[in-house]
Amino acid sequence: MHRITPHQPHPLFNTAATRRLEKAAAAALPPHTLMQRAGLAVAQLAQALAPHARTVWIACGPGNNGGDGLEAAMHLQRSGRKVIVTWLGQPDTAPADARASWQRARDAGVAWADAAPNDLDANDLCIDALLGIGVASSPHSPPRTPDARLLTCLQALHHSPAPVLAVDLPSGLDADTGQFAAGLTPDTPPHLHHRAPTPRHTLSLLTLKPGLFTATGRDAAGHVWLDDLGVEPGHEPPNAWLSGPALPAPRAHASHKGSYGDVAVVGGEGLAARGMGMAGAALLAASAALHSGAGRVLVTLLDDGHLQLDPQQPELMLRRFDALALEQLTMVCGCGGGQAIAHVLPEVISRAARLVLDADALNTIATQAALHALVVARGQHGQPTVITPHPLEAARLLGLTTAEVQADRLDAAQQLADQFNCVAVLKGSGTVIAAPDRVPAINPTGNARLATAGTGDVLAGMVGAHLAAGASAWRAASEAVYQHGQAADVWPAGLALTASALARRVGG
Ligand SMILES: NC(=O)C1=CN([C@@H]2O[C@H](COP(=O)(O)OP(=O)(O)OC[C@H]3O[C@@H](n4cnc5c(N)ncnc54)[C@H](O)[C@@H]3O)[C@@H](O)[C@H]2O)[C@@H](O)CC1
Ligand SMILES: [K+]
Known part of the structure; x- marks a missing residue:
């Protein structure tokens, strides 16, 4: 025992x-x-x-x-x-x-x-x-x-x-x-809640x-x-498997920033578009990618060029979308993307070397069969893709209710992986990672402290960093999910867990 x-x-x-x-x-x-x-x-x-x-x-x-x-x-x-x-x-x-x-x-x-x-x-x-x-x-x-x-x-x-x-x-x-x-x-009963x-x-x-x-x-x-x-x-x-920790991948002394890949985060609808500034989501994903070891992190904000530098994170390189060499990049797409993400999604999905799709990218794909088909085609061309929906986003992608997704999370994650021909990360308590033709995994780390705005953006950025460093889509997803949860599990008592603090700690 x-x-x-x-x-x-x-x-x-x-x-x-x-x-x-x-x-x-x-x-x-x-x-x-x-x-x-x-x-x-x-x-x-x-x-x-x-x-x-x-x-x-x-x-x-x-x-x-x-x-x-x-x-x-x-x-x-x-x-x-x-x-x-x-x-x-x-x-x-x-x-x-x-x-x-x-x-x-x-x-x-x-x-x-x-x-x-x-x-x-x-x-x-x-x-x-x-x-x-x-x-x-x-x-x-x-x-x-x-x-x-x-x-x-x-x-x-x-x-x-x-x-x-x-x-x-x-x-x-x-x-x-x-x-x-x-x-x-x-x-x-209410008297036992506290x-x-x-x-x-x-x-x-x-x-x-x-x-x-x-x-x-x-x-x-x-x-x-x-x-x-x-x-x-x-x-x-x-x-299914209950995941274990990642095997350590030591960095060679003779490595440079190019060895760990470029991550480009695309998202963050501007305040002007619909009165809802969502640049923070993209910056959180970018910060997480940076602290998870990506060599360089580029950020394309869909805010009409208002932000030219993040003074808190001067390492982040802001880029216009048309200045990105998509075929060479690991893209993290959708965090805070709002409706603006729809304009860039077809190109991102068709051309990105490696791709993480999150949040509004997923909501947009759920409504457009042509985008769904482009995601499926990536798998056929051997281009790694990870999708990271929470249960509501998963429900939209599968045409189900959230309750139906939650009723059998392993099955829902497997359906996502099969229907979109990619690695699917169904977030929530006991995050499930699924891929076509393999047994799904359940992540054992994480706790309710992660139930705060922006932690999903952090996860997307982390998956991007692992992909950029050369991990397969499966490994990138499972290792990032494990480390994201583990960071919350060892979070110091008395210190508020915010997404930006989490992003800074995920590299250990
Ligand atoms: N048979 C064996 O060789 C072994 C069985 N083991 C034990 O046996 C358990 C399984 O035993 P059983 O197959 O008898 O099943 P359980 O003892 O888990 O449950 C069966 C009983 O639950 C009732 N029930 C089922 N669904 C219900 C529902 N929705 N609402 C209300 N009542 C419901 C059924 O009418 C039945 O009386 C295992 O979980 C384990 O604890 C262990 O001793 C290991 C060896
Ligand atoms: K029991």
């Missing part, structure tokens, strides 16, 4: 792949072995996380996830803990494994209760074994009406003042998408599931641990 950190990549397996592995392993082992291993692992982690817990309340659902909880209850009771179990199953209808573990918990003498004890506090521990990968949350099947006792237990776990250890998954979370099944989404969150841990069993790392999964799961139950993935291919 080990804790999952962002320091190395990890393969992720969806529900179907996990079921196949489970079936093959179960067939090769004596009956009940997997659940016994799972319950023991849960009990061991519970002891390690809360060695002094007064009471351990274990909420067990009717299926095998509940069986894992019952097995853990037996171990914790035997090791002298005060264990209270709420079981929503019945001995005559429970799966065979769960029934065997119920019998073992009974024989060990655990206490049974209909609901959560009402005197739980921060010195206790709750174990969430209500639902695991058996949760049915297909958007195509009608929402189930969950049983009232299940809902009461779920609420007690969501609002628990005691730390919570979830078995396999936070109950109700879909292992494939990181979204809660209909009717099972946690709600936070309370410090209680520690949350999830012990994933057999495999790590993608839903733990994207959409609402990251917040729901808290610290993620894995116990593989002694089962190797064998020939089962992963459905």
